[in-house]
Amino acid sequence: MKAMLPVGTAQLVGIGDDAAVLAVPDGRVVATTDFLIEGRHFRRDWASAADVGHKAAARSLADCAAMGAEPSALLVALAAPPDLPLSWARELAEGLAAECTRAGAHVIGGDTARADQVILAVTGLGDLAGRSPVLRSGAGPGDLVAVAGPLGHAAAGLALLEAGLTTDPLVGEHLRPAPPYDAGPEAAGLGATAMIDVSDGLLADLGHIADASGMGVDLDSGTLRPGDRLIAAARAVAASRRHSDRTGLVTRPAADLALGWVLTGGEDHSLAATFPAGTRLPPRWKVIGIVAGGSRDHGVVVDGQPWAQAPGWDHFSAG
Amino acid sequence: MKAMLPVGTAQLVGIGDDAAVLAVPDGRVVATTDFLIEGRHFRRDWASAADVGHKAAARSLADCAAMGAEPSALLVALAAPPDLPLSWARELAEGLAAECTRAGAHVIGGDTARADQVILAVTGLGDLAGRSPVLRSGAGPGDLVAVAGPLGHAAAGLALLEAGLTTDPLVGEHLRPAPPYDAGPEAAGLGATAMIDVSDGLLADLGHIADASGMGVDLDSGTLRPGDRLIAAARAVAASRRHSDRTGLVTRPAADLALGWVLTGGEDHSLAATFPAGTRLPPRWKVIGIVAGGSRDHGVVVDGQPWAQAPGWDHFSAG
Numbered sequence A, B: 001m002k003a004m005l006p007v008g009t010a011q012l013v014g015i016g017d018d019a020a021v022l023a024v025p026d027g028r029v030v031a032t033t034d035f036l037i038e039g040r041h042f043r044r045d046w047a048s049a050a051d052v053g054h055k056a057a058a059r060s061l062a063d064c065a066a067m068g069a070e071p072s073a074l075l076v077a078l079a080a081p082p083d084l085p086l087s088w089a090r091e092l093a094e095g096l097a098a099e100c101t102r103a104g105a106h107v108i109g110g111d112t113a114r115a116d117q118v119i120l121a122v123t124g125l126g127d128l129a130g131r132s133p134v135l136r137s138g139a140g141p142g143d144l145v146a147v148a149g150p151l152g153h154a155a156a157g158l159a160l161l162e163a164g165l166t167t168d169p170l171v172g173e174h175l176r177p178a179p180p181y182d183a184g185p186e187a188a189g190l191g192a193t194a195m196i197d198v199s200d201g202l203l204a205d206l207g208h209i210a211d212a213s214g215m216g217v218d219l220d221s222g223t224l225r226p227g228d229r230l231i232a233a234a235r236a237v238a239a240s241r242r243h244s245d246r247t248g249l250v251t252r253p254a255a256d257l258a259l260g261w262v263l264t265g266g267e268d269h270s271l272a273a274t275f276p277a278g279t280r281l282p283p284r285w286k287v288i289g290i291v292a293g294g295s296r297d298h299g300v301v302v303d304g305q306p307w308a309q310a311p312g313w314d315h316f317s318a319g
Helices: A049-065 A086-103 A153-162 A170-175 A183-189 A202-213 A228-244 A254-264 B049-065 B086-103 B153-162 B170-175 B183-189 B202-213 B228-244 B254-264
Strands: A011-013 A020-023 A028-037 A070-080 A106-114 A119-127 A144-148 A194-197 A216-219 A271-275 A285-292 A299-302 B011-013 B020-023 B028-037 B070-080 B106-114 B119-127 B144-148 B194-197 B216-219 B271-275 B286-292 B299-302
Touching: A020 A070, A020 A106, A028 A049, A028 B070, A028 B119, A049 A070, A049 A086, A049 A119, A049 A170, A049 A183, A049 A194, A070 A086, A070 B028, A070 B119, A086 A106, A119 B028, A119 B070, A119 B119, A153 A170, A153 A228, A153 A254, A170 A228, A183 A194, A183 A271, A194 A202, A202 A216, A202 A254, A202 A271, A202 A299, A228 A254, A271 A285, B020 B070, B020 B106, B028 B049, B049 B070, B049 B086, B049 B119, B049 B170, B049 B183, B049 B194, B070 B086, B086 B106, B153 B170, B153 B228, B153 B254, B170 B228, B183 B194, B183 B271, B194 B202, B202 B216, B202 B254, B202 B271, B202 B299, B228 B254
Parallel strands: A028 B106, A070 A106, A106 B028, A216 A299, B070 B106, B216 B299
Antiparallel strands: A011 A020, A020 B028, A028 A119, A028 B020, A070 A119, A144 A271, A144 A285, A194 A271, A216 A285, B011 B020, B028 B119, B070 B119, B144 B271, B144 B286, B194 B271, B216 B286
16 A cells, blocks of 8 residues: 555654654644444445545544644554455555545555454544644534534435435535535634534534533524535435335425435534634635523524434434 | 543543544654454453453554654544443453553543444554654664563463463463563663564564665574473473374474474564664663674574574464
8 A cells, every 4th residue: 555655744754664653743643533334334335445545534534623633644444354356455545545635634554454344443643733622612602603514415425325316416425525624723713612523413413512512502494404406316315215115104395304414414524613703704614503501501403492303323214 | 431541641632522632742643553353363252351452552552662652642443243241341441541551651532333343443642752763774784683571472372372271371471462661762762773563473573674674683592592481381282282183293392382482473562673783781671683784684584594484473373
């Protein structure tokens, strides 16, 4: 793999020694580890090796950005069955390197082993460049809640894949989420009080901020209306389900399906953050709600009400 | 797991946010990732969960020490089948924490997921504290070759386990290797020109230094004679093999078996390093040979000769 991977200036010692050495000039390093496991996080019949590389890198690098850090390096541990084609591993490395390039990071080390499944464990390292880390716990009453990057696109892409509708470009947003990495340090510079990447779904992840901050979050549904692409995808998925549905159950309208993707779909790795009231936000940060104080307000509500459908990843599995 | 793990002063943000933040005061961080996979690196019927935790931590922390760094933190990704007992995971965390304490490090983050096997991917982070990293590539002609920590003990322990001889204390050295972590920074301070941890076997790992440095290594067999414990273990293993051997093949003498463990046994995670000639070494660094320059001398020899037996991990599987 080594020869395929570009070398960064922060990489003082790279692949091939007992360990890598990375420059982190401000004396702190941001570090996170995530699994990507075949059959659970990806399917080799749906995702190319390059797709898997992009997604594996994105998961960890987005976590670095969500702390307010610039992603700087990855360590990639790859376990695979002995019959995994070498070409698959090569394309995986290319996908990892390409997503690192998007983020300004480099692969500096890793490990390989045999296992029954393809398993990636990816460690992301990041550089705060003098900024304070943005935790989940800093949201205060009256703070703006804003998001950078798409919501529900990865979930729509997964539903399209499950329905066999593989030509919609949203499928690509499931296979290769493209986190807005530089929005993380940008938010930190704008004084963000809390931040998280949207990996479990907007309601669930804002719930983590609400819990950690001891606050509530009230979202404005008017700002979260699904766009035309999501509505069209929802119509196609709903039509496909009607077609294949032998139970006679009524299918939810497409608009509800699409709103569900926006509110509960995970894996977009967009960034959700809270900012002091009055903060002037760049256009890519869209205000979607407000932080509500007081212990009775804990949790995330939409237009003041709990969202009717149970959020979560397996939301559509009964659909 | 979080509540069971002690918090270190270098840990600025720990488990529970998108990523951890670790202080690395000299502006560089040493980073390495290693797998520990059930059925390949450990067996749950031989190793307790605490043993697996010790070994998983030791693998990565020893790599940090082998760069001349003080191990400072671990990120632990654990994938397991759904039926893994919670008590097993708890004991694993205790083992990880205990080995971190031996090394002066702390667990600062991780991930969990489901998989068909128990799989650990452990990232170790370390602090060079102003020292230059000690690479594999710096050995020069005439340098002393020295080792800190035991050689062949883990291999003897494995052979005893395979023979069903579980009461010998060497078994514990296979299940819980105890790398001499502080010998790594010590060697860097003494001017070590190259260093590696003995994970694949002494001949193989010194071969990595020889290759990376473009040098040869000549070991003095007189300094590598197996001690009484290894000889006794080899006698017991040899007796067990004779007992169960129905092929009628002659078993090698115990002394040869034990010397094989010393030269080719992996997983002790002792440190092997090269030092300029004349360096006064503390007692725990035992000089075992010399670096020979010149392109015709590449490779590792014992008393000037290639070692007769092919080195490597599966050495005794045909025994």
